[in-house]
Amino acid sequence: LLCRELTGYIAFTIVYLCALSYLSSTTQTNEVISAIKLSFLPQTERFENNLELLQWLSNSVKQIWKPTECGNAICEEPYERPAFG
Numbered sequence: 001l002l003c004r005e006l007t008g009y010i011a012f013t014i015v016y017l018c019a020l021s022y023l024s025s026t027t028q029t030n031e032v033i034s035a036i037k038l039s040f041l042p043q044t045e046r047f048e049n050n051l052e053l054l055q056w057l058s059n060s061v062k063q064i065w066k067p068t069e070c071g072n073a074i075c076e077e078p079y080e081r082p083a084f085g
Contacts, residue, residue: 040060047053 042056047056
């Protein structure tokens with residue numbers, strides 16, 4: 001019984017460490033951070049007026065949160081469900 005528990009613990013530890021090493025890959029982390037910066041951070045350091053700031057905010061939100069298109073023959077969960085019949 002002790003050998004079985006020890007084997008299970010060692011297997012879990014190996015899988016856990018492999019998952020941690022995969023997630024801590026600096027290349028993947030850098031790609032994710034770069035994608036977030038490109039999509040959300042402004043390209044300019046300074047806005048000339050409030051209208052530019054509001055326009056940038058509006059464009060950022062539109063890029064990230066897109067509304068679903070109903071009736072395009074693609075069911076997008078959780079808002080659309082396949083029809084019966």
